[in-house]
Ligand SMILES: *[C@@H]1O[C@H](CO)[C@@H](O)[C@H](O)[C@H]1NC(C)=O
C-alpha cells in the first residue's frame with residue numbers, strides 16, 4: 001500500500017516537473033552560454049540572462065534542422081525578425097508559448113559545425129561579422145539549443161518586441177502553481193521516507 005502510494009506520488013512529481021520544465025540544456029549548451037558571457041565581459045557588457053522560452057524555441061528549431069546539410073545554413077539569414085524563414089516557425093513558436101509579436105526584434109542564429117567542435121562553434125559566433133549582435137547591449141537574454149551538428153543561439157531583448165515572452169500571463173501562473181505543487185509534494189515525500 002505504502003509503496004504504491006509512493007510510486008503514484010513519484011509519477012505525479014515527475015509529471016509536474018516535465019510539464020513545468022520542458023527545457024533541458026546539455027553540457028555543450030551550458031559551455032557555450034558561459035563562453036558567450038565571457039565574451040560579453042570582455043566587451044564590458046552585462047552578461048546574458050537565460051531566456052527559457054527562447055531556449056525552448058532554439059531546441060525545437062535545432063530538431064528541425066538536424067538532418068539538413070551544414071551548407072544550407074546560409075539560407076537562414078541572421079537578421080532581426082528572421083524567424084519566419086525557419087521551417088514550421090509559427091507552430092514551434094506557439095508550442096513554446098511565445099507571443100506572436102515578441103520575436104521580431106530578436107536574433108535567431110544557427111551555426112552548423114561538424115561534431116559541434118567547441119572552439120569552431122564559439123569562433124563562428126564571436127569572430128563572424130554578425131558578432132556585432134553580441135556586442136550590442138540591446139540584446140540582454142539568450143536561449144541555446146543544439147542537435148547533431150547544429151546549434152541555435154537566440155538573442156532576446158528587454159523590449160517587448162524581442163522578449164520571447166509567453167502569450168497569456170496565466171500560462172506563467174499555471175507553470176508556477178505546478179512548480180510549487182511539485183515542491184510541496186517533494187517535501188512531503190522527503191518527510192515520508
Ligand atoms: C502583431 O503586430 C501586427 C502588426 O503590427 C498587428 O496587426 C497584430 O495585431 C499584432 N498581434 C498581436 C497578437 O499583438
Ligand SMILES: *[C@@H]1O[C@H](CO)[C@@H](O)[C@H](O)[C@H]1NC(C)=O
Nearest residue numbers: 112113114120123124127128
Ligand atoms: C565556422 O565553422 C566552420 C565549420 O562548419 C569552420 O570551417 C569555420 O572555420 C568556422 N568559422 C570560424 C570563424 O571559426
